[in-house]
Amino acid sequence: MSDTVPPQPGIMQIALYEAGTSHLAGRTDALKLSSNENPFGPSQKARDAVARAVHQMHRYPPTDHAALRQAIAEVHGLDPDRIICGVGSDEIIHFLCQAYAGPGTEVLFTEHGFLMYRISAMAAGAAPVAVRERERTTDIDALIAGATPATRLIFVANPNNPTGTMVALDELERLARAVPQAILVIDAAYSEYVSGDYDGGAELAARLPNVVMTRTFSKIYGLGGLRVGWAYGPRAIIDVLNRIRGPFNLSGPALDGAEAAVRDRAHVDHSRAENARLRGWLAAALAERGVPSDTSCANFVLARFADAATAEACDAALRDAGIIVRRVAGYGLPHCLRITIGDEASCRRVAHVIGQFMAERARGAAL
Ligand SMILES: *Cc1c(COP(=O)(O)O)cnc(C)c1O
Numbered sequence: 001m002s003d004t005v006p007p008q009p010g011i012m013q014i015a016l017y018e019a020g021t022s023h024l025a026g027r028t029d030a031l032k033l034s035s036n037e038n039p040f041g042p043s044q045k046a047r048d049a050v051a052r053a054v055h056q057m058h059r060y061p062p063t064d065h066a067a068l069r070q071a072i073a074e075v076h077g078l079d080p081d082r083i084i085c086g087v088g089s090d091e092i093i094h095f096l097c098q099a100y101a102g103p104g105t106e107v108l109f110t111e112h113g114f115l116m117y118r119i120s121a122m123a124a125g126a127a128p129v130a131v132r133e134r135e136r137t138t139d140i141d142a143l144i145a146g147a148t149p150a151t152r153l154i155f156v157a158n159p160n161n162p163t164g165t166m167v168a169l170d171e172l173e174r175l176a177r178a179v180p181q182a183i184l185v186i187d188a189a190y191s192e193y194v195s196g197d198y199d200g201g202a203e204l205a206a207r208l209p210n211v212v213m214t215r216t217f218s219k220i221y222g223l224g225g226l227r228v229g230w231a232y233g234p235r236a237i238i239d240v241l242n243r244i245r246g247p248f249n250l251s252g253p254a255l256d257g258a259e260a261a262v263r264d265r266a267h268v269d270h271s272r273a274e275n276a277r278l279r280g281w282l283a284a285a286l287a288e289r290g291v292p293s294d295t296s297c298a299n300f301v302l303a304r305f306a307d308a309a310t311a312e313a314c315d316a317a318l319r320d321a322g323i324i325v326r327r328v329a330g331y332g333l334p335h336c337l338r339i340t341i342g343d344e345a346s347c348r349r350v351a352h353v354i355g356q357f358m359a360e361r362a363r364g365a366a367l
Pocket residue numbers: 036087088089090091114157160161187189215216217218219224228229
């Protein structure tokens with residue numbers, strides 16, 4: 001009987017990760033705005049590269065990811081020897097916890113931070129520690145105060161998911177310097193959506209001995225289904241992570257698709273520009289209808305309602321209209337809904353349904 005062999009401590013306390021819903025019962029035309037996917041999909045060049053790669057599927061892929069690392073390095077002006085690629089950035093988060101956290105150590109993250117930090121910390125047997133935020137924004141002083149001699153990793157998503165807010169890089173540098181016993185992991189999954197020439201934390205990861213930046217092909221590159229992420233950091237840390245990385249962790253189609261995607265800057269620029277335009281439009285439209293949100297730097301807005309019951313009722317109204325958004329009660333935000341920025345028609349549909357919902361509420365309250 002296999003349940004006579006207990007798993008490692010901490011494993012059974014892990015709550016299963018719930019992905020954004022992708023289907024509504026009885027509907028085939030549902031609009032999915034629950035997983036922060038790029039509404040334009042992947043670059044045509046990435047699609048073509050994956051299609052070509054299927055002819056080589058009888059071959060094992062390269063183990064060193066040299067071509068993909070070189071492409072990433074050229075595009076971002078980085079040293080290819082300090083890049084590691086993983087099965088999504090999720091796998092890299094996992095490597096970091098496996099390599100640096102364990103029983104007797106602590107892993108810090110913010111109150112409304114990405115759920116994978118907690119899961120990976122617990123999988124490694126470490127104690128997960130959530131630190132409060134200030135007005136749904138990372139609080140550097142609270143993180144510094146929350147660190148102890150047992151802290152080994154601090155995860156900060158910047159911009160954060162599901163809040164969409166971010167802090168300045170000099171604040172993150174202050175955190176890294178204040179907690180030298182830990183590695184600061186800057187999760188830059190949404191950095192391409194930040195306006196201006198934001199580097200996601202690459203320069204910090206190049207300069208400081210305890211900063212790692214993680215990136216993903218799942219968001220602006222529109223390749224969530226291909227599963228590719230990467231990290232940049234000090235050579236010593238990348239060397240450690242490579243020792244626990246499976247040699248064939250990335251498939252040939254994944255490597256080729258990601259390489260073509262990172263080189264197609266026009267697709268990234270178009271996606272960023274459209275997102276910025278529609279994010280501003282949707283946030284303003286929702287605010288006009290009585291639904292505020294914090295200024296988002298990512299490809300979603302976190303819509304705030306009076307209370308959890310109203311958020312739940314609005315979610316039900318959206319579902320009735322065939323629209324799936326993300327409930328974020330699991331992130332400690334039961335009165336909010338996270339809405340991915342879709343294309344223009346999708347944004348208009350969402351604003352229309354939420355507008356109707358709020359108007360009906362107001363009429364109900366006036367009766
Ligand atoms: C979506 C997301 C990721 C990306 O995960 P992948 O494993 O690369 O798909 C990482 N961090 C955050 C905060 C995210 O929201």
